[in-house]
Amino acid sequence: MPLKSNVPPGELGEKWTKYRSSMPLVAPNNKRRLEVIVVGTGLAGGAAAATLGELGYKVKVFTFHDSPRRAHSIAAQGGINAAKNYQNDGDSVYRLFYDTIKGGDYRSREANVHRLAEVSVNIIDQAVAQGVPFAREYGGLLANRSFGGVQVSRTFYARGQTGQQLLLGAYQSLSRQVSLGNVTMYNRHEMVDLVKVDGKARGIIARNLLTGELERHAAHAVVLGTGGYGNVFYLSTNAMNSNVSAAWRTVKRGAFMANPCFTQIHPTCIPVSGEYQSKLTLMSESLRNDGRVWVPKKKEDAIAIREGKKNGRDLSEEERDYYLERRYPAFGNLVPRDVASRAAKTACDEGLGVSPTGLAVYLDFADAIMRYGKSRATTLHEPDASDARIKELGTAVIEEKYGNLFEMYEKITGENPYVMPMKIYPAVHYTMGGLWVDYNLQTNIPGLFATGEANFSDHGANRLGASALMQGLADGYFVLPYTIGTFLADEIRTPMIDPDQKEFMDAEKAVADRISQVLDVKGNQSAESFHRRLGKIMWEYCGMSRSEEGLAKGREDIRRLRQEFYEDVFVPGTADEYNPELEKALRVADFLELGELMMVDAKDRDESCGGHFREEFKTEDGEALRRDEEYTYVSAWEWDDHDPILHKEDLVFENVELKTRSYK
Amino acid sequence: MNTWFVRFITSSIGKKVVMALTGLFLISFLIIHLIGNLQLLSGAGGQAFNEYAYFMTHNPLIKATSYGLYASILLHAIQGILLWIKNRQARGSQGYAVKANRTAGASKASYRMGAIGSIILIFLVIHLIQFWYQTHWGSQIETVDYEGWDQPINDLYALVAFTYTNIWMVVFYVVCMIFVGLHLWHGFESAFQTLGLSHEKWTPLVKIVGRVLSVALAAGFAIIPIWMYLNQ
Amino acid sequence: MGADNMKLTLKIWRQKGNKAKGQFQTYQVDNVSTHMSFLEMLDVLNEKLVSDKQEPVAFEHDCREGICGTCSLVINGYPHGPMQGTTTCQLHMRHFNDGDTITIEPWRSAAFPVVKDLVVNRDAFDRIIQSGGFISVNTGQAQDGNAIPIEKEVANEAMDAATCIGCGACVAACPNASAMLFTAAKVSHLAHMPQGEVEAAQRARRMVEQHDAEGFGRCSNITACEAECPKEISVEHIARLNREYLSSSVGGK
Missing domain, CATH: 1.10.1060.10 (Alpha-helical ferredoxin)
Incomplete structure (x- = not known):
């Protein structure tokens, strides 16, 4: 079955405007009679729920958190892109569109990305109106900074807490709709199944996490804004509770999962320090503006450092390999995320890693401190400043720029990064893949929509920095509230959906059975231990570098692990109480299926693009080799336990010429 | 009464505003009270003090103000007790097994304003029975004749002096003044915070004034019994 | 460089549910590394409890990078532990000593009823x-x-x-x-x-x-x-x- 993207006809720049002006609308009096369920309260879900409420729909919102404000959007640090061109540096909607397409290594849908760039400007206006305290210049106007992979300054930010502030803006709008009675909020409710009636998404089964009770909730349409699935790797920068289950349940009901293997591995994270480690912490990409990445040239030095016999700081310039500057002289330390991550892996694979685990490289600010120190000394008319004085001045500049990040690093590692070079290593950060959606953000199941990181649409095979916040809010505020009308306009005669009909009862029963199945195993291993093992398999075979052979093995390992899970998992407690262990077990069970699908997808895609690097497909000097002739399509997978079925959506590039990315 | 007023005065901030305003008023009274009481140290058989006491009890303006003072004491105390009860309820039935009492600027006394206030209230009752009641309706008080007066006036000085011949009374007063000092140490700056009178430039000054005031008042009041005991 | 064999005694508040009566229970945790975060130390305890077929200690957490506001815990009388400006999830064990006894309680307030153990409703x-x-x-x-x-x-x-x-x-x-x-x-x-x-x-x-x-x-x-x-x-x-x-x-x- 060929997938229909439903991209409207016309010039790229006019598609959205024309489409928006001609799409079917739902009259206000009818909106009151239409119910919409939104799952997830992050930027994409929260913004969608608030806006749908404002439009007059009856909205029910679900989050498994204790409050909508806890969604993981809150952790985004750096900023949000928008083609405002406030800096007069040549930015435009087209440039943002082009950068995103190119950054995504030409594996995203042109029309969606252009729409994203168009509405990006509205997001900033909206957030300002909500009271988001963006950083300002002395003149009182909005400040911008630069991010990786682009040549303009278009990133808006609120200190290192941009995600938090944008999420709180959405949360406050949502709270307002709750207070007005337009939205009903269900905290601590986890979606455990999707209910389809006559092929359309008509509701969900939710588990009340406080009581364990299963609840049937019906609506005319269902929207998922449930985020990404990076936690399939166990260790990631995602929050501990981020999971794929809501999305995966819809896959089990027939929704397609698109490009599941497209995972973003972020180069600057704090390295793993031990077996007990539960999560990884990201250090903002902005650090690569001033930090120099290096490893020792000689293996002996690396070993001595690992054993604590030598100190990285004491190695002379000749003994260091600034490998990014050496390999990519044009972009140096500011190559895109996927490239920087792979280079770090290569260095550590060669035995040059600098932490006791051997999995870390240095991010060194010593040069930057001296450089800034000298410049500050000049400003202060201190031409004869001593080295110590210059270091002191330079440290102050670095502190001004990155103080909170350095502080966080020290809190976690106990090392002072002003003195010792930082140790970093890549970690799973974001998943570009997700539920397949058309231009309307509707999945292949009518009435089921997906927004934000939960869908696959805008970032192709690699996401640019500061674009996740943009996409989540674009979908939530400015796209879905319109496009959902294309489905709901035909539903105005549909009466309220009855949550007691057979389909709902069956779904509830299926969930109850699934819960019993997990509880009844009464084996010996915790869900957590299975999750950790799954993560290791994923990282080993479906991480930064993948091979046909490894992926085949990985798939087998996961299948075996899944079997073991259902034979030996131990979940304490019961189904009808507050039971975080049970929640975890159910999520791990879903990860065990998703992980397999990721292996299948990665194995199917015989090319290297963006975050997907296949060892068989690289250029002579080890760079990613894209194969546009064969693979310019979206892989949308229909789940089947034995052999997932591939549906292809061909990507048509009418406005952008496909080129090989080069950073040399 | 106006509904807005009831709503305001029964809200948490409204109640605190009552505490702040009455508290500040009581502090201003303490300042006047101390200045007057320092006459006790002027010797000369206490004439200056007795004349001051006569003035305070017979001037109509001061009499009128004193009703405001009584009302403030009652309001401050009752409101304080009500807040204390409310706050206990808010804390819940299960307390902490271990609790570190860290603050950001406020004194540790701030944790115990209710308890300290209660001690001061008890002190106040004893203090009023000892002197204020006696002045107005008491039988223990003698009168004294001064030159230039056409009638004898109460010899409150003698009563005070007699009271402070008892070392335990002196200790009691001094200890209670320490509590008054602690109460004011937090109370003064807290009142400004409650009234929203907070400013980057001026708040440090408010804090200094509050601290100087609480030490000066407590020390000033404590010196009197000690001095009188030593000079009996 | 830190040690990885600290022994700790934990006094943890256990409470079945909102209506149930709670009490402290004492646990021993061995092999605590100074690099662990406080919550990872509790993970280790829970892993052990689960492997002993006992009910793990319920505590809330999510982002583990100090921004989501989910984690709580009053640790030795300090909300979020003794380090100022730090959430529990960013508190690391290097601030504790071998042999320490640590008391862990939930937020206590009538407006935050206990859900279970250290979890409250906010x-x-x-x-x-x-x-x-x-x-x-x-x-x-x-x-x-x-x-x-x-x-x-x-x-x-x-x-x-x-x-x-x-x-x-x-x-x-x-x-x-x-x-x-x-x-x-x-x-x-x-x-x-x-x-x-x-x-x-x-x-x-x-x-x-x-x-x-x-x-x-x-x-x-x-x-x-x-x-x-x-x-x-x-x-x-x-x-x-x-x-x-x-x-x-x-x-x-």
Whole structure:
């Protein structure tokens, strides 16, 4: 079955405007009679729920958190892109569109990305109106900074807490709709199944996490804004509770999962320090503006450092390999995320890693401190400043720029990064893949929509920095509230959906059975231990570098692990109480299926693009080799336990010429 | 009464505003009270003090103000007790097994304003029975004749002096003044915070004034019994 | 370099549910590494409990990078532990010593009923925000983001307040279990912004009314909230709230 993207006809720049002006609308009096369920309260879900409420729909919102404000959007640090061109540096909607397409290594849908760039400007206006305290210049106007992979300054930010502030803006709008009675909020409710009636998404089964009770909730349409699935790797920068289950349940009901293997591995994270480690912490990409990445040239030095016999700081310039500057002289330390991550892996694979685990490289600010120190000394008319004085001045500049990040690093590692070079290593950060959606953000199941990181649409095979916040809010505020009308306009005669009909009862029963199945195993291993093992398999075979052979093995390992899970998992407690262990077990069970699908997808895609690097497909000097002739399509997978079925959506590039990315 | 007023005065901030305003008023009274009481140290058989006491009890303006003072004491105390009860309820039935009492600027006394206030209230009752009641309706008080007066006036000085011949009374007063000092140490700056009178430039000054005031008042009041005991 | 074999004694509050009676239980944890975060140390304990077929200790957490506000815990009497400006998830074991006894309790406040063990219900915070902690603007009604310049300093001060993560440490720390710092942070953040100033007085009144209705205590300016706030939000914002409230209740209509 060929997938229909439903991209409207016309010039790229006019598609959205024309489409928006001609799409079917739902009259206000009818909106009151239409119910919409939104799952997830992050930027994409929260913004969608608030806006749908404002439009007059009856909205029910679900989050498994204790409050909508806890969604993981809150952790985004750096900023949000928008083609405002406030800096007069040549930015435009087209440039943002082009950068995103190119950054995504030409594996995203042109029309969606252009729409994203168009509405990006509205997001900033909206957030300002909500009271988001963006950083300002002395003149009182909005400040911008630069991010990786682009040549303009278009990133808006609120200190290192941009995600938090944008999420709180959405949360406050949502709270307002709750207070007005337009939205009903269900905290601590986890979606455990999707209910389809006559092929359309008509509701969900939710588990009340406080009581364990299963609840049937019906609506005319269902929207998922449930985020990404990076936690399939166990260790990631995602929050501990981020999971794929809501999305995966819809896959089990027939929704397609698109490009599941497209995972973003972020180069600057704090390295793993031990077996007990539960999560990884990201250090903002902005650090690569001033930090120099290096490893020792000689293996002996690396070993001595690992054993604590030598100190990285004491190695002379000749003994260091600034490998990014050496390999990519044009972009140096500011190559895109996927490239920087792979280079770090290569260095550590060669035995040059600098932490006791051997999995870390240095991010060194010593040069930057001296450089800034000298410049500050000049400003202060201190031409004869001593080295110590210059270091002191330079440290102050670095502190001004990155103080909170350095502080966080020290809190976690106990090392002072002003003195010792930082140790970093890549970690799973974001998943570009997700539920397949058309231009309307509707999945292949009518009435089921997906927004934000939960869908696959805008970032192709690699996401640019500061674009996740943009996409989540674009979908939530400015796209879905319109496009959902294309489905709901035909539903105005549909009466309220009855949550007691057979389909709902069956779904509830299926969930109850699934819960019993997990509880009844009464084996010996915790869900957590299975999750950790799954993560290791994923990282080993479906991480930064993948091979046909490894992926085949990985798939087998996961299948075996899944079997073991259902034979030996131990979940304490019961189904009808507050039971975080049970929640975890159910999520791990879903990860065990998703992980397999990721292996299948990665194995199917015989090319290297963006975050997907296949060892068989690289250029002579080890760079990613894209194969546009064969693979310019979206892989949308229909789940089947034995052999997932591939549906292809061909990507048509009418406005952008496909080129090989080069950073040399 | 106006509904807005009831709503305001029964809200948490409204109640605190009552505490702040009455508290500040009581502090201003303490300042006047101390200045007057320092006459006790002027010797000369206490004439200056007795004349001051006569003035305070017979001037109509001061009499009128004193009703405001009584009302403030009652309001401050009752409101304080009500807040204390409310706050206990808010804390819940299960307390902490271990609790570190860290603050950001406020004194540790701030944790115990209710308890300290209660001690001061008890002190106040004893203090009023000892002197204020006696002045107005008491039988223990003698009168004294001064030159230039056409009638004898109460010899409150003698009563005070007699009271402070008892070392335990002196200790009691001094200890209670320490509590008054602690109460004011937090109370003064807290009142400004409650009234929203907070400013980057001026708040440090408010804090200094509050601290100087609480030490000066407590020390000033404590010196009197000690001095009188030593000079009996 | 840190050790990885600390032995600790944990006194942890266990409580089946809201109605149940709770009590402390003592656990021994061995082989604690100084590099572990406090929550990872509890993970190790839970892993052990599960492998012994016992019920693990329930505690809440999510982002583990100090921003989501989910984690809590009163550790040796300090909400979020003894390190200031740090959430429990960012507290590391290197701040403890081999052989230490650590007492772990939930937030204790009548308005935060215990769900289980160390987990409490903080819905009251949502309801305070719902009562007015927003700017009444619909999607699409905004003018250009640069239409109203905002002084850099003012935006910074607003950000200082807006940085609140809604964890509830202020309530846990306050001897009066008052949520004034939480309430004030939102009132002050929005009152600083010209967009939020329009509704500022009314917002303050409504949010304080809701705060009181939820059963939180009354602020007596003890400043324990600021001392324990993992984002170090200043009580200065409470003064601002008081100002807004006074002008709304006594002034205004």
